[in-house]
Amino acid sequence: MRKWNMRCTYPSRPVTWLLAFSVILGLLPALPGCSRRPPARHYPLAGQVLAVRPDGTEITISHHDIKGFMPAMTMPFKVKEAAATKVLAPGDEVKATLCVTDDEAWLEQIEKTGHAPLPERRTVELPAVELLKPGDEVPDQTLLDQDGRAFRLSSLRGSAILLTFIYTRCPIPDFCPRMDAWFSAVQKAVKEGRIPGKVHLLSISFDPEFDTPAVLKAHAALRGADPTVWTYAAGLRQSFDPWAARLGLSVIRDATDPSDITHNLRTVIIDRHGRLVQIRDGNGWVPGQVIAALASVNAS
DSSP states (O other), X not given: OHHHHHHHXXXXXXXXXXXHHHHXXXXXXXXXXXXXXXXXXXXXXXXXXXXXXXXXXXXXXXXXXXXXXXXXXXXXXXXXXXXXXXXXXXTEEEEEEEEEOSSOEEEEEEEEEEEOOOOOOOBOOOOOOOOOXXXXXXXXXXXXXXXXXXXEXXXXXXXXXXXXXXXXXXXOTTSHXXXXXXXXXXXXXXXXXXXOSOEEEEEEESOTTTOOHHHHHHHHHHHTOOTTTEEEEEEOHHHHHHHHHTTTOOEEEETTEEEEEEEOOEEEEEXXXXXXXXXXXXXXXXXXXXXXXXXXXXXX
């Protein structure tokens, strides 16, 4: 009996310990700081403030080279602590930490270091244009695709079109790279048949000097763009800029530095007859919203 009792009671300890350990493991994902997402990468940034959004959540800075991340250019940056920008004004010189994840980028530890007159930025001035309204026919436009072939926007009639504007050098995760990621999700929905009717995706670069067909082709391959569904293209600047402006795109180029580009985001849905359905401003939309909109357009 003594031998039997030893066998019954002794193993109960590791069983109890294993149960407790399992409970602890189950709780770990809920504990603060236990996220499996990779940590943000941090880069020192220095430059001059050009504009501050009134609510303090965004600041546009003409910055120097950010070593290991991006060359000198002008970019709007998110700020999560809006109070940090309340004391800043155009012309202020600042240093900060740029935090970058796979999904977003923002500034922290913003510190004013001085003030200087704003330099005169020599930009290409475009005449004022009238924005297109839903129901308007989208004017035709000649574009050059990633294979170096010229085509007209009107050649895509018969398909609903999802169109956005990007440039491949854009490094900020929630700007052009986010548009690429969202278009990839919409392409998946198209190929799986979750959107009735014909749909074509079109990502148009406003940086044709750098985004040559070869560059666009490599970028399209990197993004997994199926050319039967998703085309990368660029337009000739003289005709493209005023055409894109009618769709709400705003691009400011420094004439002394072609890589210094400041832009907004516009994503456009065009019906199969070439009429404007809607323009989505910024990066706040998600693929599900556009998938539903495209399905509705093709069903009507």
